[in-house]
Amino acid sequence: MNTTTAAAPKRPLGFWIIGLFALVWNLIGVAMWYLQVNMSAEQLAAMTEAQRQVYEATPGWLNIAFAVAVFAGVLGALGMLLKKKWAATMFLLSLIALLVQMIGAYVVTPAWSAYGPVGLVMPAVLLAIALFLLWYANKAQARSWLS
Numbered sequence: 001m002n003t004t005t006a007a008a009p010k011r012p013l014g015f016w017i018i019g020l021f022a023l024v025w026n027l028i029g030v031a032m033w034y035l036q037v038n039m040s041a042e043q044l045a046a047m048t049e050a051q052r053q054v055y056e057a058t059p060g061w062l063n064i065a066f067a068v069a070v071f072a073g074v075l076g077a078l079g080m081l082l083k084k085k086w087a088a089t090m091f092l093l094s095l096i097a098l099l100v101q102m103i104g105a106y107v108v109t110p111a112w113s114a115y116g117p118v119g120l121v122m123p124a125v126l127l128a129i130a131l132f133l134l135w136y137a138n139k140a141q142a143r144s145w146l147s
Contacts (some may be wrong), residue, residue: 075090076133
């Protein structure tokens with residue numbers, strides 16, 4: 001009987017910081033999704049006409065993609081913090097849903113005419129963060145930080 005056990009690799013402080021950032025970031029995303037799907041008439045009336053047109057043109061499936069993106073991101077972050085390999089899978093699902101949401105928003109709503117090129121700044125930031133989290137989770141898995 002083999003009584004020796006392999007020591008779990010030590011995770012650097014950055015691993016935990018990135019995991020916590022990912023969790024907070026995606027929980028903020030959940031809050032934004034909740035606000036999006038539960039917009040009151042008063043909040044809708046406070047929007048500019050262009051914003052209201054985008055909101056009213058948004059089909060339900062885009063809100064579903066939004067939900068998948070943020071909830072899969074939360075699960076990915078929790079998976080990282082729990083040191084689980086499936087974290088990378090959740091970050092991949094989050095990224096795919098984010099792409100569906102972003103592309104869909106510009107294809108089926110008047111987002112481009114409402115926001116123009118400046119409207120691509122936030123989607124670019126979201127995409128960069130999602131790509132980074134997927135890359136980092138894959139790196140953590142390759143270094144055996146996730147099991």
